[in-house]
Amino acid sequence: MQPALMTLKILLPFRIFAEHAVTRIVAETREGAFGILPQRLDCVAALEPGILIYQRKGEEEMYVALDEGVLVKSGPNVLVSVRNAIAGTDLHQLRDAVEREFLTLDEHEQSLRSVMAKLESSFVRRFADFRHD
Numbered sequence: 001m002q003p004a005l006m007t008l009k010i011l012l013p014f015r016i017f018a019e020h021a022v023t024r025i026v027a028e029t030r031e032g033a034f035g036i037l038p039q040r041l042d043c044v045a046a047l048e049p050g051i052l053i054y055q056r057k058g059e060e061e062m063y064v065a066l067d068e069g070v071l072v073k074s075g076p077n078v079l080v081s082v083r084n085a086i087a088g089t090d091l092h093q094l095r096d097a098v099e100r101e102f103l104t105l106d107e108h109e110q111s112l113r114s115v116m117a118k119l120e121s122s123f124v125r126r127f128a129d130f131r132h133d
Contacts, residue, residue, distance in 0.1 A: 004038035004076070008054055010064065011081045018064070018087065025078060026053040027071050036073055045071045049102035051094055052080065063087070065094040067102040 008025060010017040025036040028050035036043075052064045069082030084102065088094045 005057065006036070006038050006073075006076050006078050008078045008080070010052075010066075010085055011079060012085060013083060017085045020054065020056055020062075022054045022078075023057050024055050027080070028052070036078060038076060040073060042075065043071075043073050047071055047080070047082065049098050051091065051098065063089065063091060063094055065098045065102070 005021045005023060006025070007019070008022045009019045023038070026033055027036070027045065028048050029045050030048055033050075034045070047066060047069045049067050050065075052066050053061050054064075055061050065086040065088065066080070066082045067084040069080060072079045072081075086094065086097050086101070088097070
């Protein structure tokens with residue numbers, strides 16, 4: 001009897017980063033790491049910046065550093081949609097890449113997020129005032 005396989009597809013905003021037939025996956029969320037085997041029920045999970053581990057049939061574990069995103073398991077298909085990904089074999093280098101690339105926001109992104117937060121709070125205030133009038 002052959003072990004069941006899943007199709008893992010890692011999607012970036014501008015291309016497909018990777019697509020493999022895999023036997024197992026380990027992903028990181030805010031609540032911690034969790035594993036996915038082919039028989040697992042369908043699920044959706046918000047991913048934290050971290051390391052995704054997957055294993056292809058008869059091969060060593062593979063590692064991918066991921067930015068935040070979402071994982072969707074539907075039947076034998078697992079889709080991972082993230083803003084950025086870096087593949088590698090050295091966990092120490094990948095962990096450094098996560099800290100350097102994904103966890104550190106540059107000044108432009110921080111100021112943009114600040115402006116967006118102000119716009120959102122202003123909209124909510126005005127909407128609340130509108131509903132009370």
